[in-house]
Amino acid sequence: MTAQKYANAAEAIGDKIRLVPDFPEPGVLFEDLTPVLADAEAFATVVSSLSQACRDLGADLIGGLDARGFLLGSAVAFDMGLGILAIRKQGKLPPPVITEEYSLEYGTAALEIPAGQTDLQGKRVVLVDDVLATGGTLLAATKLLESCGAEVSGYVVVLEVPGLGGREKLRDGSLVVINESDA
Template identity: 40%
Template sequence: MDIQALIREIPDFPKPGILFKDITTLLRDAGGLRYTIDALAEKCEHFAPDFIIGMESRGFIFGAPLAYKLGAGFIPVRKPGKLPAAVHSIQYELEYGMDCLEVHQDALHPPDCRILIVDDLIATGGTAEATAKLVQKSGCQLVGYAFVIELKDLNGRKRLPEAPIVTLVQY
């Protein structure tokens, strides 16, 4: 299946000069969504993760069903103030400022915990890099990354701590 054909492009969003890759058209297509989760599962099963980490919010959309499919747990990484228990947090730089991510301190169980980081898209790599640093900070093993879309010209994979990277569509 050509899932790239199910991803809508929106010019000048969120600002002029950006060609936004809109996954809502992929998500509304039942066959496309099923194919996407199945393809991610097939390409990631050899990682044998104990947990999938998905970043707020689109990482939840793909991470939770992938965790189900792989028989792994799902751990959400959220923006500040969204998690009720004690958290590990990390600040990171975006192209337009700073941001912060948090994960529950009791969510990760080192040292044998195997983590796969999942998100819809890798662009500059800042969010995935920060999430990987949270995993490393916890003492768990980062076994890989999985993204539905990669924007190759932005070189996001160069920022990521060393681990295999799976992508389904590249622009």
């Protein structure tokens, strides 16, 4: 094995991220992680940082949020020798499902998991996603898992969009943003 190209996730992200101005609307700077995920060394560095944060939060199970959270969460779960729970957008799973609705600035949405397929009682779940924005999706996933008896022990994301209030919706001390935690 060769020497690692990146010292930490922040360096890998800074080197590979694609910044797209005025997407999805004028005035927004979209941070595209696709080039980070496509580069083997950058991806490995990011997954390693995500995994360490999940270990520190005491994960028994990783919850990956639809859809980029599936990519990241699956790699983390594999790296840690844990299972992955795919938390899907409404209508993507066959019944029976457990659903949690939440509000968006333009309406409502819902997340689902299969009903009765995974024993979540007492499991410490760390939720993994790519970006924290308003926090609505992570909060809905928390309510969904807690309604099934799980304990959400933390949240691990790659990036945070500042100024949207997402951090304030989550429990103090339970959020790790790897782009800033290991810089």
